[in-house]
Amino acid sequence: MVAGESNTARNGLLCQYQFEDGSSQFVFLHIGDKSGAVDIDRSLSFCTENYVQVISSCKGFLLLASIGELELKYHVFNPMSRQVFTLPQPAITRRIIRFRVSELQTPPLFSNGAIHWEISGYLLVYQVEDDLCDLIELPNFLEDWSWQSTMTYKRCLSEFQGRVHYTYTDFDGVHSWILLNEQDHDYYSLYNIYDRKKFRWALADSVNHQDLNFKHQEIYSHRGQWHMEPYDASPLSFSEDSETMYLQLPGFLVSYNTRTKVLEEFCTYIFPGVNFNCCMFLPFTYGRQIQAETESESLEVGAVHLPIKDKLDTLAF
Template sequence: MERPSSSICRVSGDHHAGLLCHYLLQNGSAQYVFLDIYEGCYVGVNQYRSFHAEMNAHICASCNGLILITLPSANGLSYHTYDLFAKQCVSLPQPQITRRSIGTALAFDGQCYQVVRVFRVEAKSVTANNPLASSEEDDWLEMEIFSSETGMWSHYCPLIRLPPELPKLSTAPLFANGAIHWEVGGYLLMCNLSQRNCKLIRLPNHSPNWTWHTMTFGQCLWESEGLVHYCYSNIEGIHTWALLKGQDHGSCPDYSSCDIASFEWTLVLSIKHETLISRNPDVFRRLESLVHTVKHETLLSHRADAFTKLEQNRYYFSLLNWKPYFISPCGYSSVLKVIYLRLPGVIVSYDPSTQILSEICTFECPNLDFHCCSVFVVDYHLQGESRMEDAGSSRGKKELVHLPLADMIVQKNSSESCK
């Protein structure tokens, strides 16, 4: 592995839309497929930026084409950054804090980057070193920050009291407007690294009483037009809120504990599941026969013809049996102005202006575990960028990419994967 680099340069140019798909194979390995997306639905596989890892390298965060990867090590986890454009993998020094973090984020401004690990720490540990902190029983926030400029980890303990632990979803952190944003226990944790300023903001769907009706089944964060957006799905449908700046507060959701004066969100989009299905009946009917599966032993064979013996596997799916947890918002493209949704066996884009779904790629999800495929939006700006499309995909044809890709299963190029 190379030593941490203090500077990574991005050249501005044309706006491109991409999607990095992290697919976990049944044998423990993983493939990372980069899709170039045209006009919201035409897809080309970018072989140059796609790679395969013999072990599952978990992606913690993605920011401006730089991804943060963790691998198991003798000391717990090791951290690596991988530049999708320079195809450069860099190993970070081992962190000083060995206990498990509750969140990890990446901030990359196009030149230098920072990695931030978030921890819970008991109140008595904080008050022992800081007399300004109270000795109440609530946990406090602790951070460990790596800077590519110094090549070192540093400790930071803002006086922020964390909410009680609540059911947590796997929500990718967001770096926007100079700050990192996490979802923590029904709140948005916002940390401005340059100012060393942290703030907890209650999310619009937060409720002290977690029931089937208040439960969130999927959620994601993004930045659009200078505002941080929070999107989630629940039993009713898909909802998107924008975090307001200044004193411009929107309407308050119907929660008895809501204080309108301090509410910092405004609703920008809400669509019911019934409406989404009625506007896109063909997409949901295709879920019955869309996904192809391969026998477990075939996946392990590493033969060039591994995908010549596909078997059709129909989901026992019906529009009448549609479940709200079948849908999971997973990202937003600021270039194409579409929301990406993950359904069982398919990634789709949703255009809020037309309410139309477009299928991007399909994937095998054994036992209906459609979380085996995660996606990261990579909207980027490169000058003179050459798109390397897969021979089976074309901008002029609306064709679907199916994951996992056979040629990547047999590919063994260790120089392009973090080990």
């Protein structure tokens, strides 16, 4: 079975828990679609002793980077089959090419046959088969992006039900926008006259920080925090029904239901002194033949804790 090809696709998050010595735990968190319960998928989780960095995930595959023998290598990894394909090194030798580029602020997203990058206030869309690029202004674009980028704290690109979402946090709250497709434009043009090139986004959800703070102080207080700062929240993903937003906060992860306005903690991670380097999360989708009735029963109710103490398979890249 090819990763991601299943009528019972499971959705979750991949956590890379990385230490200063270069070793990492790669832990897969399965989140129940209906119950919201969370469990660790130990059959997919693994650890590495050498330096490995997850770059992106797509339809059940991971793009990893590793450093070995003084060179950087890239690998496409299927965590279900444990198959690894190492990408060939570029053919350019003994030539140094330098040019200035803007640093990527978010992991790239592959959706509907195109690769999406967020670069300096724009969304760069590359259609792979047609070999075409499109440059789209982001909904929070300003002419002086150098100033705007200091007011936008965290952002992410994600896909839900075949639609590209751009989610970001700023001083006011967390905002999620949907990239309009041709069907959307055809529908809206029946009732409005507008420039398709200019109006490319529709607001999906917006949650202000006051609601997250004042209505859910118990979430923060038991962790020694009285409130959440605007720059603390990192949007990670949405559930498949687009109702639940997943956010990373210092030391823990929460789910926020945009319909019921309920905030719940579902994962915590510790900072083990100076040895701790970083803890990053990526959305992950994979196929698995599982009965829907028994799926939620196998998941734990409550928060999971990272790093896990179980012995994991050690893989080398």
